[in-house]
Amino acid sequence: MIELSNVSMQFPVPRRYIDYMMWPLKTRKYYPVLKQVNMSINEGDRVGFLGVNGAGKTTLLKLIGGLLYPSEGAIYVNGFHTCMQNLKARRDVGFVLNEERSFFWRLTGIQNLEFFGVLDNLQNDALHYRIKELIKLVGLTESGDRLVAGYSSGMKQRLAIARGLLADPRILILDEPTRALDPKAVEEIKTLISGKIHDQTKRTLLIATHRFDEVEELCNKVCIVKNGSVIDYRSIVELRSEYRTIQEYYHHIIKKEEQDEF
Numbered sequence: 001m002i003e004l005s006n007v008s009m010q011f012p013v014p015r016r017y018i019d020y021m022m023w024p025l026k027t028r029k030y031y032p033v034l035k036q037v038n039m040s041i042n043e044g045d046r047v048g049f050l051g052v053n054g055a056g057k058t059t060l061l062k063l064i065g066g067l068l069y070p071s072e073g074a075i076y077v078n079g080f081h082t083c084m085q086n087l088k089a090r091r092d093v094g095f096v097l098n099e100e101r102s103f104f105w106r107l108t109g110i111q112n113l114e115f116f117g118v119l120d121n122l123q124n125d126a127l128h129y130r131i132k133e134l135i136k137l138v139g140l141t142e143s144g145d146r147l148v149a150g151y152s153s154g155m156k157q158r159l160a161i162a163r164g165l166l167a168d169p170r171i172l173i174l175d176e177p178t179r180a181l182d183p184k185a186v187e188e189i190k191t192l193i194s195g196k197i198h199d200q201t202k203r204t205l206l207i208a209t210h211r212f213d214e215v216e217e218l219c220n221k222v223c224i225v226k227n228g229s230v231i232d233y234r235s236i237v238e239l240r241s242e243y244r245t246i247q248e249y250y251h252h253i254i255k256k257e258e259q260d261e262f
């Protein structure tokens with residue numbers, strides 16, 4: 001269970017930008033990225049986070065995963081406060097972040113997993129057994145001994161998924177898991193996530209994405225983030241009674257929100 005109560009997040013304005021800002025913005029030391037977010041996510045839920053670039057999806061996921069602390073409010077993951085009990089809150093959370101540079105390119109896929117596995121407190125036989133299992137699960141058995149420098153984007157994404165699963169977390173956070181992949185690789189990653197990662201384990205999945213098909217196929221709930229606020233959060237079954245597709249629902253909610261602003 002994940003609970004967010006009145007969560008706000010501000011980042012400091014970088015010094016180099018202040019010089020170019022006009023008064024009264026010049027006096028601003030912080031800018032808001034998330035505003036008063038309240039939501040709860042049940043165990044086994046698969047939530048798709050939709051919103052334009054810069055809406056605050058990644059920041060929200062990093063806060064839930066305890067990688068960032070909120071400026072205000074509180075987040076509880078399985079009853080643990082993400083600031084006060086950070087290690088306990090993070091124990092059951094795995095991350096699949098879309099950062100190409102987060103692997104050591106001159107090491108093999110398996111060597112990378114060994115490195116990150118040690119950081120996750122796995123050792124010796126337990127670590128090697130887990131890596132073998134994961135390499136098979138993500139379909140990298142043939143290429144586990146190849147240098148990551150020679151991996152395609154799809155293979156790096158599979159490796160990122162394996163890394164996120166090293167500690168066998170109950171909650172998996174995926175930030176744009178199919179970004180920059182070709183259509184075949186997108187389908188393969190979606191099948192991997194829906195079948196082996198969710199269906200067989202009933203893990204909680206939190207997925208930030210720009211793809212409506214991904215939400216349709218992988219999620220049971222949708223959360224729309226706009227300008228740092230959660231403007232709608234509901235189950236897909238519920239929205240089906242009003243909208244034919246996720247796309248139609250998304251555009252309608254965004255339009256309604258814009259009309260309400262004026």
Ligand SMILES: Nc1ncnc2c1ncn2[C@@H]1O[C@H](COP(=O)(O)OP(=O)(O)OP(=O)(O)O)[C@@H](O)[C@H]1O
Binds near residue numbers: 058
């Ligand atoms: N570490 C940081 N320091 C300062 N500003 C940040 C930091 N991380 C994110 N931001 C800012 O917070 C805002 C929200 O960014 P975030 O990455 O959460 O959005 P997003 O919805 O995930 O966007 P995208 O779809 O492009 O990934 C942006 O304006 C971004 O520049």
